[in-house]
Amino acid sequence: MSRNSRLRLTSSAGGIKATFLTDYVHTLMILIIIFIFAFTTYATNNILGSPSKVYDLLVQAAKDHPVAGNAHGSYLTMRSQEGAIFFIINIIGNFSTIFCDNGYYNKAIAASPVHALPGYIMGGLSWFAIPWLAATTFGLAALALESNPVFPTYPLRMLPADVSAGLVLPNAAVAMLGKGGAAAVLLLIFMAVTSAMSAELIAVSSIFTYDIYQTYINPSASGKKQIYISHTSCVVYAVVMAALSTGLYYAGISMGYLYLMMGVVVSGAVLPAALTLLWSGQSWTAATFSAPLALCCSLIAWLVTAKMQGGSLSVDSTGANYPMLAGNVVSLCVPMISVPVLSFLFKSPKYDWISMQLIRRGDDSDLAAAAHVDLELVPGESRQSDHEQRAEQHQLKRASRIARSLTVVLTLALLILWPMPMYGSGYVFSKKFFTGWIAIGILWLFCSSICVGLYPLWEGRATSSRTMKAIFLDITGKRKPVTYGRATMAETVETEEREKGTESPLEKGREMGAQ
Secondary structure (H helix, E strand, C coil), X not given: CCHHHHHXXXXXXXXXXXXXXXXXXXXXXXXXXXXXXXXXXXXXXXXXXXXHHHHHHHHHHHHHXXXXXXXXXXXXXXXXXXHHHHHHHHHHHHHHHHHCCHHHHHHHHHCCHHHHHHHHXXXXXHHXXXXXXXXXXXXXXXXHHCCCCCCCCCCCCCCHHHHHCXXXXXXXXXXXXXXXXXXXXXXXXXXXXXXXXXXXXXXXXXXXXHHHHHHXXXXXXXXXXXXXXXXXXXXXXXXXXXXXXXXXXXCCCCHHHHHHHHHHHHHHHHHHHHHXXXXXXXXXXXXXXXXXXXXXXXXXXXXXXXXXXXXCCCHHHHCCHHHHHHHHHHXXXXXXXXXXXXHHHXXXXXXXXXXXXXXXXXXXXXXXXXXCCCHHHXXXXXXXXXXXHHHHHHHHHHHHHHHHHHHHHHHHHHHHHCHHHHHHHCCECCHHHHHHHHHHHHHHHHHHHHHHHHHHHHHCHHHHXXXXXXXXXXXXXXXXXXXXXXXXXXXXXXXXXXXXXXXXXXXXXXXXXXC
């Protein structure tokens, strides 16, 4: 077998594993860096060094520069007019990034039905600690140090444009840790961006290859051709994104502007996309045209509000909170009207979900043949029996019930019961309450680290042990020559089945041969 055939087989069989591995490493490094900054801010820094000291500096900052719209002008309260607007925009915008990001669907489908639900629950709860502790570390540290000579902009305050550009984080890091802090922030951003870009490249390549090219252009495309199209689409997407981001930078569009605007552009697809899975009565007309209609309405609401408030259309006027709020709300709510109306006026037969059950993996049989690999011997590639399919459907229905229940519970807990009373009461944090707030954030990040850092190592301990042993044997030259193709795959299956305590197809064949 040629080297190229082996490489193609490795790419097709190990690509998703490589993606999960890079996500794991990137996330772990992000958590470590956030821990460093959190303990520097609240434990070791010679200027800050404790929640009590940070609290006193924030109280003084509120006296020097009170915040309009906040309870008593304080930085230590949930009663914030601008914060409430951002809360709504943030919720709507993140609806769109979750429901309309194919990267989430790819990884959910790649995971087994047994592990997808707990994985996403643990991942979601683990993620919550990252923005929470990052904001209460970098944001509050910047406010506390802004009047100190160590702050990069001293004696001036940070400009609103710099805040919107995301410079709060590096300024706070440099103030506390100097050049080391700047390097840590650069690494933090690099890990976050490359991890996200990796997921987006997989999403784009799968959509273009299977949903566009194979569906509409070349239905009989071979596996080799599909991989070529997948690689080409990744290159094109990367070039387009690089050009777009460069253009936005020179146009004066900041990260904060894009963050507020993403819901205006994308949120109209949330309800139609969700209802394709949850409501059989949605017509194809409603599913197809509700999102473009919502986009048109949201752009109108956004620009009209900006014109009325700012007097003209500019980066500053269109990037203000109220125009963005209007656009986000309209984008999310228009489908609430258009979907039932279009479904009633242009009726389609109720969806029976059969077409989803007929979805199959892409055909890579020509690559397997070139590599002399029997797909039946590759873990996860064998055809399911009727009993296995029924068991899988039972697991999926059970997971669906649990997911719905947890969605209601967590929504009430995190979006209603926790923030709303604190906003309504206008409570300003006491020093003890602030200390407890920080302690909970750090403890939550420890739990996140256990979930995404230690638990995967424990769960994959058998595979990790086998891999490390093979690496050691390779380094010491004691490993037997590697054979590729059918023998390697069969031996892999045999090893995994032996670990599970079941009989592999290879062992069954040996027994039949012996008989």
